Amino acid sequence: MREMTYIQALNEALHQAMSEDSAVFVLGENIRGGMRPETAGLDDAFAPGRVLDMPISEAAFTGFANGAALAGMRPVVEFQVASLMFPAFDQIVNQAAKLPLMLGGQAHIPITFFLMGAGAGGGRAGQHSDNPYTFLIHAGIKTVCPATPADAKGLMLAAIFENDPVAVVVNANLLRTTGEVPAGSERTPLANGKVRRAGRDATVCAIGSLVPAALEAAERLTADGIEVEVWDPRSLLPFDKEGLAASVAKTGRLVVADDSARTCGFAAEVAGLAAERCFDSLRAPIKRVTRADVTVPYSTPIEHAMLPAAGEVEAAVRAIAA
C-alpha cells in the first residue's frame, strides 16, 4: 500500500467522494485556490460551484449546508479551526441534529461537519486549541476522530455517505503523521473500534491523538511486564460498546485517554458505560486521563502541564495494574 500523510489522505477522500457523487460539495473559508492542503486541487478538478469559498458567516453557511442537505445534497462544511463551530452552534444543535426526528422522517440531513485544527500543543492558545467533540456528541451528532491516515480517509468517506450529520474531527497534531492508505474508496464503518495493540492487563481506550500516546505508554509498560491493550473506538458516536466491553472483559482494568476537557467529557461517557455494563469484570477503579478543566494556556510549560500525554497514560495504568 501507499504511504501518505494524514492530510493527504483527507484530501484524497474528498477527491474520491466528489467524483463518486455529484451531490457532494465542499464549502468553507479560504478553501479555494489551494490555500489549504486538505482541499487542495478540488476546485480545479471539479465543476464550478462544487467548492465554495464562504464569507466569515459560520452560522449562515452551516444553515446553508443544512438546507442543501434537505434538498438532496451531501455538503461538507469545513471549519478552519474546530472552535469556529461555536458561532454556528445553533444550526448544528437546534437544526441539523434535531430536524430529522422533528420532521418524522420526511427528510434526512447527510451533512459532514469537517472540523480542522482541533487539539492543542502548538501555542495556539485558548480559542484555537479545543477538542470540542463532546459538545457534538451530547447533541446527538455522529462523530469520528480518526487517529491514522487510513482512518482519516476511510472515516471521511463514511461520514460523507452516511445519511445523517457526521462530524469529522481532525486533530492538528496528526496532520503530518504518515501511514499506509488504501487507494480505493472503501469506507471505514462507524461504531467499529479497533484493537491497536493487544494486551491482557489493562485496556486503554484512547481517542485520536492519544492513540499514539497510548501506544508509547504501552511500549514503556511492557518492559515491566504490564501488557496493555490499546483500543481505539475511532467513531465516538455511534460507539462500539461491544468492542469496549470485550476488551474490558479480557483485561478487567480500564483507563480512558481523551484529550478533551475532563468534566462531562467523552472519557466520562466511556467510564459511565463500563461502570454500568462491565462492573463484574472490573478489578480496579476506572481512570480517566484527560485535559484539565481549564482554557488551554499559551505558554509551553503550562500548556503541556494541563494536557495529557504518554506519561500520564502510563502512570494511570500503573496505578491500577499494580
Next chain:
Amino acid sequence: MREMTYIQALNEALHQAMSEDSAVFVLGENIRGGMRPETAGLDDAFAPGRVLDMPISEAAFTGFANGAALAGMRPVVEFQVASLMFPAFDQIVNQAAKLPLMLGGQAHIPITFFLMGAGAGGGRAGQHSDNPYTFLIHAGIKTVCPATPADAKGLMLAAIFENDPVAVVVNANLLRTTGEVPAGSERTPLANGKVRRAGRDATVCAIGSLVPAALEAAERLTADGIEVEVWDPRSLLPFDKEGLAASVAKTGRLVVADDSARTCGFAAEVAGLAAERCFDSLRAPIKRVTRADVTVPYSTPIEHAMLPAAGEVEAAVRAIAA
C-alpha cells in the same frame, strides 16, 4: 417561613440582588412591562436602564453582557428558553468561559446566564425542551440546577455575586412548585450538595426536576424495605464530590437521575467520578437514568416514553439493590 412558588423566589432574588448592588442589571427579551413573572416589577422598582429589553440578538446581547462584566458590572442575561443559548454559544464558550484565564487574571466576568424554560414534558417539542446544562459544564461554566424554591432563590443570589460566569438553569416543570423560602438574601453556597432524604441501601443522585421524582421513587421503595438516599448536588459545576462519595460510601450503590441527553451527559460525569473514586465502596453497577439520546418528540405518549420519571428511577434502584 413564607411559602412561595419557585418563580416568585427567582423574582425575589433578582429584586434583592439589584437592591444590594447597583452593578447588577438584567437584560433579555421581553422582560420589561411585567411580561414575564421572573422579572416582574423590576423595571418599576429600579432606575432606568437596569432592566433592558433586547432585540432578538442572543449572540450580541450575550457579548454585550460579557463586555459590561469586564467593565465591572454584574449582568444577568436571560434566555427565554434554555435552547436559545445556542445562537449565543460562541460568546459563552469562546469568550465568557475562556477570557479570564487567557487574560491571566486581569479581569473577571461576573455574569449570570439565566436559562428559563429548560426541560421537557409540555409538548414544547424539539427546540424548546432541552436541558442543556452539560454543554455549559463541559465548557467550564459554573452551573446550578435548583430543585426547590428556596434553592432557586439562594442559588440565584449566589450566581449573581459569584465572580465568574454562572448558569442558573431553571426547569419549566418546577416553576409552579411551592416551598418555604427565607426572606433574607442568604446565598446558597456552590459545591454543596444536600441529602433530601436519608437512606442506607442506595444513593440516588438526582438533578433538578428529578429530585421530586427520586423522592417519589424512594417513597415507593420504602414499602419494600429499600431505603434510598436522595442526594441533590444543587450545583453541578463545581460539584460536591465529597458529598457524593460520602453517600456512596454509606450505601454502596448509585443511581444517577438526570433529565438530559444520556451520552456524555452529566450523569456520565457522576458515574465516572464514582467509578474512579468510590470503586471500593461500590457493590453494584452504577445505573444512569436519563433521557434517551433523541430529540424530544411532540406527541405526549412518545415524549413521555423517552423522558425519565419516578418509575424509571425506582426500577433502576430495584435492579441494583435487589
Next chain:
Amino acid sequence: MSESRDPVEWYRRMRRLRRFEMRAAELVGEGEIAGPVHEYIGEEAVAVGVCAALRADDVITSTHRGHGHILAKGGAPDRMYAELLGRDSGYNRGRGGSMHIADFALGIFGANGIVGAGAPMACGAAYTFKLRGEDRVAVPFFGDGAMNQGVLLESFNLAVVVDLPVVFACENNGYAISSPIDEMLGGELVERAAGFGLPVRSVDGMDVRAVHAATSAAVERARAGGGPTFLEFRTARYSVHNIATGARMRDSRSEEMLAQARGRDPLERLAGELSGNGGWGAGGREAVDDEIERELEGAIGFARNSPRPRPETALDYMYADTYPDFPAPGWEQ
C-alpha cells in the same frame, strides 16, 4: 397547487387560514392541543399572496408562526390538525407539533422554533437548484424581530454574493412579542436589507393583490437568474403572540392599534372587492365560507380519529442510519 391568479381562490385560502386557526384556538382551549400555538390571524394576505406566486416545486421555510405559510403553500388541513393533535397521521408523525410542521413533497421545508433559522436553509436549497440548473426559487418567511438575528443578516449577504434565487419575505407586524420594532430595530427595515446589496420593496401586507404582484415580480427575476430580492410586508397580528393550553399570553399592544389593524382586514378588503365587481360566482361568499367549514370539520375529525404514536416508537426518526443499541435509550433494562 400553490400558484394561483384567481381572487376567489385567494379569498378561499385566506379564509382557510383564518378559520383553521380559529378552530385550532378552540382545540387549544379544550386541551386537545399541547404546546405553544402562534396564531397568524390578520396576516393571511402575506402567506396567500406570496405562495400564490410560487410553483409547487418552489421551496419555503417558515417560522414559529407557521400554519398560514404551510396552508398557503398547499398543506393539507387534515394532516396539519393531526400534527397539532400529536397523531401519527400528522405531517411529522406527531414528532414536530405546531412549530415544526413540514411537507417536503410540497416544498415546505418546515416551520421553525428558532427565529431566523430558516433563512440560511432556504439559501442552501436555492443553491441546490442553481447547481442543478433548475429554475426553482426559495422563499424564507421571517418577522420584523428576526431582522436583528445574526444568522438572517448573514443570509442576506450569502444570497447576494452567491447570487441565489431567493425571495426574502419579511412579515413586519410591528412587534416581537411585546417589543415594538421602533425600539428594537436601528434604521429603517428595508434600508437595512438594501445595505446588503439586495433589491428591496415595501408592500402593504394587508392587500393580497399587492403582495402577489410584488412577489411575482421578484420570483420571476429570481427564476430568470436575476438573483435575490427582499420584500417587506407591512401587516398586523390580531391575536396575542402565543396561545397555549390554559394560558393566553398577555398582550402589551394598544387597543387602538389593534382596532386600526382590524380595520384593514385582508379578507374583508378582498371580499368587498369581489362583492363590488360580482366576482364571487355561483354560491357567493357564503359558498366558499361553507366549503371551508366543511373541509376543516372533516380535517379535525380525521385528526381526532387518528391514533397517537406508540410509545415504543419514541426513538424513531432520529437517524436515517442506525446501529445496534443506537440511539441509546435513557435507561438500561
Next chain:
Amino acid sequence: MSESRDPVEWYRRMRRLRRFEMRAAELVGEGEIAGPVHEYIGEEAVAVGVCAALRADDVITSTHRGHGHILAKGGAPDRMYAELLGRDSGYNRGRGGSMHIADFALGIFGANGIVGAGAPMACGAAYTFKLRGEDRVAVPFFGDGAMNQGVLLESFNLAVVVDLPVVFACENNGYAISSPIDEMLGGELVERAAGFGLPVRSVDGMDVRAVHAATSAAVERARAGGGPTFLEFRTARYSVHNIATGARMRDSRSEEMLAQARGRDPLERLAGELSGNGGWGAGGREAVDDEIERELEGAIGFARNSPRPRPETALDYMYADTYPDFPAPGWEQ
C-alpha cells in the same frame, strides 16, 4: 497616554508598531514565539490615528491582528514581547499569546481570536459608561471580513437602539485571508452599516491625519451623548495573513496590488510631510527611529530575561472563585 495631536508622536507610534512587528517576525523565524502571529504592517495609520483620538480611560476591543491596536493605545512593548514569548511577565502572564493581549488598566479589553467577537463586548463596556454617567467611549476594531459575521451586525443594531457611545472602527484591507471583499461582501461596506441607522464615514486609512480627524469627530459626538458612528478605514496589509514558526502562510494577492499599497505607505507619507515642513525637531527622523530601536531592543531583552510560568500554575486564573479540587486536573494522582 493615548490621546495626541502631535504628528511627530504619531510618526513615533507608527514606527513603533512597524518595528515591533518586524522584530516579532524575526522572533517567530527564530522559533522564540510559538503560535500564530498576524502582522499589522501597512495598517499603522489606522490604529495610531484612532487611538490618538482616545483618552486613556476609553476602551478598545481588538482582533486577531491586535499588536498595532494595543501599542497605539499605550501598550508597553516589553510586556507585549514577554507575552509573545510566553513569559510570566507578559500582559496575560503568558496565558494568552498574540491573539489575546490585553491591558485593562489602559482600557485595552483584549485582542480576540474570534472574528467579530469583540464588538458586542465594546458595546457592553459603553453601556456601563452610560449607566454610570461617565463620558467614556468604546471603540471596537474589526476587519472587512468581520462585516459578514452575525454578531457584529447584531452589535451595530444594539449600539443604535441602546444609543451607545461606540465608534465602530472597520479596517478594510480588502481581504479576509485569501478572500477579496468584492467576492465576500454584498453591497457597499459603509452602506451596510448605514442600513442599521449608523452615521458612517469612509476614510483613507493610509493617512493618519484623516484617520485622526474622522475619529475625533465621532468620539466627540459619542462623548456628548450623540450615539454611535461607523468608520471605514481603507487600508492594506503588506504581509501574509499569518506567520507562524516554520511556516509563513501563502499569499493569494497580486504583486501589483501590494506594490500599489506600499506606494501609499502611511509612515513615509507622514515622514515626507514632516521633512517638508521642518516638523521633525532636534534629531530629525533618525532620532525617533533610533529611540524606537533602543526601546524595542530593551523590550525584547526584558522578555527574554523573564521566566516562563511554572507548570504547577497551569490551572491558575480559570476562575476568580475556586473550590476544593476545582477546577479539576486532567488526571488523579
